[in-house]
Amino acid sequence: MKTALVVGCNGQDGTYLWQHLEALGYEVVGIDINTVRGSFGNMPVDDLVADIERLESVTELIRRLIPHEIYYLAAYHHSSEALPDDPADLVSRSFAINTSALNNFLQAIMGQSAESRLFYAGSSHVFGRPQAPTQDERTPLNPTSVYGISKTAAIHLCRYFRREHGVYVSCGILYNHESHLRSPQFLSRKVVQAAVRIRRGISDKLRLGNLDAAVDWGFAPDYATAMWHMLQLPEADDFVVATGNLHTVRDFVQTAFRIVGLNWEDHVVLDSSAAPGKSAPFPLCGDSSKLRSMTGWKPQTSFCDMIAKMISAEMELCPTSNSF
Numbered sequence: 001m002k003t004a005l006v007v008g009c010n011g012q013d014g015t016y017l018w019q020h021l022e023a024l025g026y027e028v029v030g031i032d033i034n035t036v037r038g039s040f041g042n043m044p045v046d047d048l049v050a051d052i053e054r055l056e057s058v059t060e061l062i063r064r065l066i067p068h069e070i071y072y073l074a075a076y077h078h079s080s081e082a083l084p085d086d087p088a089d090l091v092s093r094s095f096a097i098n099t100s101a102l103n104n105f106l107q108a109i110m111g112q113s114a115e116s117r118l119f120y121a122g123s124s125h126v127f128g129r130p131q132a133p134t135q136d137e138r139t140p141l142n143p144t145s146v147y148g149i150s151k152t153a154a155i156h157l158c159r160y161f162r163r164e165h166g167v168y169v170s171c172g173i174l175y176n177h178e179s180h181l182r183s184p185q186f187l188s189r190k191v192v193q194a195a196v197r198i199r200r201g202i203s204d205k206l207r208l209g210n211l212d213a214a215v216d217w218g219f220a221p222d223y224a225t226a227m228w229h230m231l232q233l234p235e236a237d238d239f240v241v242a243t244g245n246l247h248t249v250r251d252f253v254q255t256a257f258r259i260v261g262l263n264w265e266d267h268v269v270l271d272s273s274a275a276p277g278k279s280a281p282f283p284l285c286g287d288s289s290k291l292r293s294m295t296g297w298k299p300q301t302s303f304c305d306m307i308a309k310m311i312s313a314e315m316e317l318c319p320t321s322n323s324f
Helices: 012-021 055-065 088-110 144-167 187-200 220-230 249-259 289-295 303-317
Strands: 001-007 027-032 035-038 067-074 118-124 168-174 206-207 239-242 269-271
Touching: 001 012, 001 055, 001 269, 012 027, 012 220, 027 289, 067 088, 088 144, 088 187, 118 144, 144 168, 168 220, 187 206, 187 249, 187 303, 206 249, 220 239, 220 289, 239 289, 249 289, 249 303
Parallel strands: 001 027, 001 067, 067 118, 118 168, 168 239, 206 269
Antiparallel strands: 027 035
């Protein structure tokens, strides 16, 4: 039986990845905010220490578990919809979680568990403002945000350990992927939540800053399976995970409100203060041909179906006696 360690197991991606791994028969242990949960044969996991920011803690954890696969999904991610309260802290925490803690796992694998394979969850933010309309693994990394810079540093770190120390570490350059597990601070969940609440009569208006921004949106469970596919390949590498299709925020809003039976124009208010200090994001669109050709992976859920699934889940979460 294969064993897996999911770092960041309680987040959107960690939740779906855990479900996928268990369905495949894995024994799974997860870490979230230094808490360990799951099952690992006869070994009790509730007595394990898991401070991912301390090399000694990570080394001891890997020594005891010796997992076949490690999925590093932990991330410090500030929403693009708001300005940071403390820019200095944003930089410090971004590098601490997105880069330095990853280094602890790479060091532990190199010293304790050479057979372990590691997946690192990168981001399309590493491309920043590329010249090419679509991006693949050959596109130069040119981050423009703190999140993108820290993720870029981590990708270079993974490449270093892969090249110089023979560590099996693959990087997934993940484009936007959504589900009802997204925090409401992110645009996709914000729109879906508002559409349902307005339809339920709880709210009346949704304020948005830019309807023309274009995004390559995918469904989170599909991207979780892509992570697993990468670690089944004979050799580690970097892979773009994307749909290759751009949709505007207007498309997203129109679809969400149509699903709940409303005209979005009656309820959406343009408000530049909804995204303070933010310029229009560059429309990043990924080319995942490499991943598709090498693993057979492809997105299973369309843009419209993704929003419909999010609406359905939001309906279950939204308290009301009304129906539609």
